[in-house]
Amino acid sequence: MCASEPRLRCVGSMPRCSSGISSSSACPVPPSCCDVAGPATRRVSCSLTRRSCPRRSRRTPPWVPWGSSRRTKERDPPGPWWPLRSGGRRDTVGSRAASGMRLPRRPWMTAQGSRLAVGLMVTATALSWLVRPLVAGQASDRPAVHVAEVDALIQPASAEFIKQTLNRADAADAALVVLVLRTPGGLVDSTRDINTSIIEAQTPVVVYVGPSGARAASAGFLITIAADVAAMAPGTHIGAAHPVSGTGEAMDDTAAEKAASDVAAYARSLATQRRRNVALAEQAVTNSESFTEVEALESEPPLIDLVADDLDSLLEALDGRAVTRWDGSTQILRTAGAPIEHIEMNWRQRLLSAIAHPQIAVLLFSLGTLGLTIELWTPGAVLPGVAGGLCLLLAFFAFQIMPINYVGLLLVVFGLVLLILEMVTAAFGVLAAGGVISMIFGLAMLIDSPAPELQLGWPFILSTMLALAAIVGFLARLSLRAQRRRPVTGTAGMIDESGEVLDDVGPGGGGRVSTHGEIWSAIAPEPIPRGTRVRVVAIDGMTLTVSPERPAVADPAQGVHI
Incomplete structure (x- = not known):
């Protein structure tokens, strides 16, 4: 104090x-x-x-x-x-x-203030949980608009996705289903399955070709004219629905005429039922004609129903519009202020859609072949064989969907065989060069379709061939090095091994030699005393034939010899 x-x-x-x-x-x-x-x-x-x-x-x-x-x-x-x-x-x-x-300096918050803040936070959280169902209930009073985007080939995975989307919309009592379509074409069977699902759906279906710059060709054209409402974005086009062979090979005149007549009749029936331009629908199949959004809308009767810049303007234009269903009934669309629910593909559908691409299919086929080759070359590795088998199966699935030219596929297979032979034989690059050339020609003619989306392109072909050549060259170098390596086990591994005489060795036998970490019975063409360094020149059962090691002799003119 x-x-x-x-x-x-x-x-x-x-x-x-x-x-x-x-x-x-x-x-x-x-x-x-x-x-x-x-x-x-x-x-x-x-x-x-x-x-x-x-x-x-x-x-x-x-x-x-x-x-x-x-x-x-x-x-x-x-x-x-x-x-x-x-x-x-x-x-x-x-x-x-x-x-x-x-x-x-006082604390920024007292204990009483802390308890008050915690109480307010708990109260706000509870109120949010109580209000959320009420808001969701008010939003669910309006039927939703389901939007699904299809940007792939028309194949079984795409058909399954569209069918699931329509079934989900029917179960949820949706106001409308909008299919945003961008496709270069696909399988006729998958196209018919999609159109059947659209016709049988309880919910009105709108096919919207967009955004600007997109197209719905071949199978996409048939899906567009089968919808309750066909819409396009500015700068898009549809058409070119002439059928081609599933293998990419040219059909004879009779088969081509039959296929074109069948698809043309199918297009006419869709256009007639939907009150669209039947003549243009038939020309798109028989003459492979394509139409822009302006041509399709201004034709008489029109081939499509309207042109919209984007999805929002499309829903705005559809509000209050009377739609005639396939069975002739009329339904008024109510899309103003309706909640929009975007439907996405599941992981399996996305995987299959990604595989159904020419570049992915070629990579899977090449890697699968190399994987199986490595497994056969080194049995027991397991992983290359399993991965190679999976890649080949996925590649065959993709080839089933795309128009494949079998001549090009055979050239690709022949090139892969030459590359494999280069890995197991010392051909000094001759087989590898022939394999690369064969694969380049095969990939160039593998896909027979005018659609740019289905073309492989030279940058992809050349880069793929360079990568494969590098892989094969590396494996061939390892194979050549393994072939030139001196054996270390078995009879061949004992030849030219160095050792030391433990007991005198002579032509009659009776001597012993220590070599390779072991003691062997040995004979020699001449007597060799104990302690002499020897080399193994031959082996007969459990007896070695040895000879003395010759010391190095220096020769000023010739160098050092043994």
């Missing part, structure tokens, strides 16, 4: 009590108690009376100001001032402010 009216001594900038207080337990006081203008040794009176000295913790080291390299007693203590009155009570804020002391 500091005495009343203590005498202070200013030491540096830190005033301390000087009345019976040792320098080691000096009582820190505010700077206002010291006349800093006077001499450092001048004694002044403290403005505070009966002030208690705060007890310093033993664990707290003496205060070291920021930037100081050592502790000193002539520095101001840190922290806010907490002056106490006699009796241990805290002084008022006004008295501390009047004395020039800094106000204490």
Whole structure:
């Protein structure tokens, strides 16, 4: 405790009590108690009376100001001032402010404030959970518009996705289904399955060819004219629905005429039932004609129903529109303000759609063939065989969908065989060069379709061939190195091994030799004394034929010989 009216001594900038207080337990006081203008040794009176000295913790080291390299007693203590009155009570804020002391720093939140904040957060969370079903119920009062995007070949995976979308919309009592279609074509059977699902759907179906720059060719054209509402974006086109062989090979005149007549009749029936231009629908099949959005809309009767810039403008144009279904009934569309639900393919459908691409199919076929070759070359590796089998099966699935030219496929297979032979034989690159050339010609004619999306392209062909050539070259180098490596096991591994005679060896036998970490019976064409270094020249059962090692002889003219 500091005495009343203590005498202070200013030491540096830190005033301390000087009345019976040792320098080691000096009582820190505010700077206002010291006349800093006077001499450092001048004694002044403290403005505070009966002030208690705060007890310093033993664990707290003496205060070291920021930037100081050592502790000193002539520095101001840190922290806010907490002056106490006699009796241990805290002084008022006004008295501390009047004395020039800094106000204490209070915690940013008390325990009571923390409990209040937690209570508010819990209440807000509970209200959000209670209000969410109400909002969802209000939103579900309006039937939703289901939007599904098809940007792939028309194949079994695409047909399954569209069928699931329509069934989901019927189960949810949706207001409308919009199929955003971009496709170069596909299988006729998958196209018929999709159109059957559209015709039998309880929900009206709109096929929208978009965005700008897209097209719905071949199978996409038949799907477009089969919809309840056919719409296109500016800068798109449809048509070119002439059938081709599934293998890409040219059909004879009779088969081609039959296929074209069948698809043309199917297109006429769809156009007639949907009240579209039957003549243009037939020309798209028989003459492979294509039509822009303006030509399709301005024809008489029109081939499509409307042109819309995007999905929002399409839904706005469809609101209040009367749609005639396949069975002749009329339904009014209500799309203004309807919630939009986007339907996505599942992982299996996305995988199959990605595989049904010419470039992916060629890569899978090449990698599958190499994987099986490596498995046959090194039995027991397991992984190359399993991966190769999976790749080949997926490649065959893709080839089933695309128009494949079998002549090009055979050239690709022949090239792969030559590359495999290069890996197992030392042909010095001749077989590899022939394989690469064969595969280049095969890939160039593999896909027989005018659609740009189905073409492989020279950049892909050349880059693929370079990668395969690099892989085959690396494996061929490993094979050649393994063939040239000296045997280390068996009879061949014992030949030319070095050893040491343990017992005298002669033509009659009876000697023993230590070689290859083992002791063998040995014979020699000449007597060899014990301790002589020998080499194995032949092996007959469990007996070695050895000969002495010849020391190296230096010849100034010829060099060193053994």
